[in-house]
Amino acid sequence: MKGPLKFKRRPATALVAMANSLSMGDAVPGGELRQIITAVVSDRAERAALLAAIRTANDPDCGLAVADLLTAYASEAAEAEAQARDADQVIGQWAQRLAAGALLASFGAAIAGTVTGGLAFGLTLLSFSGFVFATASRIGGRGKMRRRAQDRDSADSLARHVLEAGKLKKEGK
């Protein structure tokens, strides 16, 4: 696998440039770096371009710096995933249970005749909509969790491949 001699300006080459710049002591804004890594990790063409660029690069440490950035991004994504899971299990689950409990309680009160008429209907409606809202918010939170898990896996595998590409370059294959 040999890449082209001259690369276009694209997220993959921008990532190599940023990694090189960081290893030379220049500061790169963290938000921009994260955005570039997200763009590279989630796009197949960018991943392929990054591997080709690492294979073509003249500096053997270049791949190491890029792989380290990718690993740091993966651990950041893992942390975000753990936080999302905590929020889902601690807050989301209990919000759902509270609303379900309120729904059952309003049914019970209406059946027993403690609460009657419009008030009973209003309470049932309120707790039912609370349950629907809690379920919807949990689904949204779990979607984010899954996305972060996918980000972490892709960044991890890309970091491994970048290291491999650097090794191949060193061995002159």
Next chain:
Amino acid sequence: MFEAMGLETVIVSTIIGACALSFGASAYLFMRARPQPAAKDLDKIVKNAPYHRLHNVLKVEAGS
């Protein structure tokens, strides 16, 4: 103090309180799940990356 409260008041306020808590927690989860707004346009970042540091390492076209 609480003796004067009827059973209906207790049940209704408990249910409304539970629903309010549940709504609050769900709203918090919704806020968390909202995607973070991008700090800058991706094209702009790609264009302004420090390519000058790559002059010996990798050849990158000057134009975008």
